[in-house]
Amino acid sequence: MDEILAFTRALMDQTGLAHFWWGNLVMIVIGCVAIYLAISKRYEPLLLVGIGFSCIISNVPGSDLILPGGLFYYAYQGVALLIVPPLIFFGVGAMTDFAPMIANPKLVILGAAAHLGIFVALIGAKLLGFTLSESGAIGIIGGADGPMAIFVTMKLAPHLLPQVSVAAYSYMALMPLIQPPVMKLLTTRKERLIRMKQSRQVTRLEKIVFPIVIGIIVNLFFPPVAPLITMLMLGNLFRESLVVDRLAKTAANDLMNVIIIILTVAIGSTMSADRFLTVDTLLIVLLGLVAFVFGTASGVVGAKVMNLFLKEKINPLLGSAGIASVPIAARVSHIVALSEDKENYLIYHAMGPNLAGVFGTAISGGIMLALIGVK
């Protein structure tokens, strides 16, 4: 009888059951909620289905997928070795028209104004006892740029990757809920009704020169974040040159889809209960929300400050689009404007600060890495 019991115990030890604890159950529930939100509510399904599933599997103790030799492990290496984030930017560049940004250069400054949230979260994190590097990684959530948040976090505090990436992508999905109340609180109805003049036409030559010029500027001044923006610009050059349509389409569709699969699986695989179920996670999620609220507010206030000096006033709702999340933030500006005036189409104008926000986050991240002393 004893032998049978010993044999059964040895058998149990070889399965995951012996190592299963309540934290795993909590994380499996979180993974299921992510999948539910993706399927039922359509919240970022491209991201949440993969993240949710790999989160569930990573919390089943017997799973070898997250160990060396397992596919999730190698997917994570793509993130850890900073291969995946530049490739995402490559795809984003191939699908993005930068004309709204080129056409209205004065709105570009909103791409920096809307990043006050980064610094509020950074100081908040430091006050809560995080190290300066960790605080920088937490602050960058406020940039609302997933790949950039991953990139900077991997350089500053790789152990915080699951929390930072989950907070960044979750709040990006929730921007239509987070931003409008802040935007309405800080603007009058009269300001929200301001109509923008139609932008000028951007020529093919300008569109082709743009990625080359930005590529040079970024590599010259911000080597720490240059890989991301350089790939963004390469993708954009493929798109705008019109002579390599095949490559541009592959970058924007097939390659992007493959990379999204790798990214989501990698992020989900880092969400093991022992790493994720901590007080720090709660603090990071809270600081991420603070960052998004302050970023939205500072963008709107920035636009209002600009109006003090401009003869032709701009709609301050454009300010919140300076948060990098493309095109969600621009769409929110557009929808809030439409809710006041059914014929006030802000989307094209809002894309300008929105795209500038991508550069704003990259510049902030680059300066932060340099100041903290990370190469």
Next chain:
Amino acid sequence: MTMPDTVYGAVLISFIDFFLSMLIISGIGVVLALFPLLNRLGRIDDATLRKSQH
């Protein structure tokens, strides 16, 4: 240069980063404001480019 790992360091980074970001992105804005000048160099025809697909 590295910052002290203190609240003071965090505040200092924030100030420097925010104002430098504003300055640099304004610089990008200035460069973009010069872009219409490029059109004096000539015009690229979209249809011709599309024809030369590889």
